[in-house]
Amino acid sequence: MTPLILSLVLLAGEPLTVRVLEHEKPTTVSLEAKSLSCDGAPLPARAVAEVGARAVRVGERSCAVLSAIGPVTVTAGAITRTYAGALRVVVESGLLKVFNEVELEAYLVSVVGAEASGSPKAALEAQAVVSRTFALTARRRHAAAGYDVCDLTHCQLYRGQESESPQAKAAVEKTAGQVLLVGGIKLQPTFFHAACGGHTSSATDVFREEAASPGVSDVEPAGPLCRELPDFAWEWTIERLAFASALGLKAEGNAFEPLRRDRAGRVIELKSFGKRFTGDEFLARVGRAFGYQSLRSLKTTAQEVESTLHFTGTGLGHGVGLCQQGAKTLASRGSSAKAILQRYFPDCQVRVP
Numbered sequence: 001m002t003p004l005i006l007s008l009v010l011l012a013g014e015p016l017t018v019r020v021l022e023h024e025k026p027t028t029v030s031l032e033a034k035s036l037s038c039d040g041a042p043l044p045a046r047a048v049a050e051v052g053a054r055a056v057r058v059g060e061r062s063c064a065v066l067s068a069i070g071p072v073t074v075t076a077g078a079i080t081r082t083y084a085g086a087l088r089v090v091v092e093s094g095l096l097k098v099f100n101e102v103e104l105e106a107y108l109v110s111v112v113g114a115e116a117s118g119s120p121k122a123a124l125e126a127q128a129v130v131s132r133t134f135a136l137t138a139r140r141r142h143a144a145a146g147y148d149v150c151d152l153t154h155c156q157l158y159r160g161q162e163s164e165s166p167q168a169k170a171a172v173e174k175t176a177g178q179v180l181l182v183g184g185i186k187l188q189p190t191f192f193h194a195a196c197g198g199h200t201s202s203a204t205d206v207f208r209e210e211a212a213s214p215g216v217s218d219v220e221p222a223g224p225l226c227r228e229l230p231d232f233a234w235e236w237t238i239e240r241l242a243f244a245s246a247l248g249l250k251a252e253g254n255a256f257e258p259l260r261r262d263r264a265g266r267v268i269e270l271k272s273f274g275k276r277f278t279g280d281e282f283l284a285r286v287g288r289a290f291g292y293q294s295l296r297s298l299k300t301t302a303q304e305v306e307s308t309l310h311f312t313g314t315g316l317g318h319g320v321g322l323c324q325q326g327a328k329t330l331a332s333r334g335s336s337a338k339a340i341l342q343r344y345f346p347d348c349q350v351r352v353p
Contacts, residue, residue: 197315
């Protein structure tokens with residue numbers, strides 16, 4: 001067994017540590033599990049955990065770590081989710097931080113269901129391979145904070161058993177262990193997005209990192225493969241002062257001044273009110289402020305008329321790697337998962353360690 005294959009086998013066998021309920025920022029959660037424990041001491045199978053002075057408070061007890069063996073059902077506010085594997089809860093910065101230790105393939109069933117629900121079979125299988133490869137390369141992505149990946153789109157959407165489906169489970173099982181390797185030998189990150197707008201971008205251009213994601217054309221004689229996405233072509237208008245305020249800048253100078261575009265036409269460097277941004281940094285800042293359905297991609301142009309900024313563009317997302325809408329279109333025409341992956345990752349081969 002080669003060192004690479006041995007490394008992949010070992011990585012695939014280790015549970016992932018996923019920070020869950022990150023967006024909810026809970027200070028109180030209710031848990032129900034097969035078993036609960038406070039610093040190793042048993043607790044009843046149902047408990048309410050709250051933020052204490054320096055630890056998790058469960059009734060009269062104070063726990064440095066509240067542990068649960070799954071399946072674990074957690075309620076935080078209006079949200080209830082059930083997670084396989086194990087859960088641990090700690091207090092940090094006045095919040096409960098919840099971590100799920102889950103086997104890779106179980107994690108993937110939830111991710112594929114959340115990220116590609118309703119896709120044809122071959123598109124789900126392609127998503128499973130891309131998401132598995134991403135998960136293996138993203139281990140310890142958040143190592144400084146004590147976990148591997150988050151449950152948000154920054155990593156991959158993960159909702160526990162809530163987003164699982166028979167179709168997602170079948171896709172993960174059909175592709176069990178399969179990953180994308182550059183040249184058939186090198187494991188590198190793989191990315192995906194909703195719609196490329198006609199041309200994907202390289203990870204080097206967008207994220208400034210080496211990854212298995214060269215930019216490829218997605219245009220056929222009839223148009224882009226992803227053109228069937230609702231609002232494929234979009235517009236967004238925002239007041240100049242509100243835009244500057246959201247970016248934490250004074251409304252002085254041009255609001256949107258592209259400095260560099262890649263061959264896909266995506267803005268990868270720009271200035272806004274005199275401040276320089278990389279494209280992905282800018283897209284994330286605007287998305288956090290106004291929602292990710294506002295400035296949908298950086299395959300865009302903008303016009304300023306008096307106090308208003310008007311964007312027009314195509315596609316949705318960062319544009320790197322697998323175009324999910326394009327994959328759906330190809331799958332609906334009869335393309336296999338392998339053919340879909342070959343289109344978006346032409347330098348890679350699918351391998352099972």
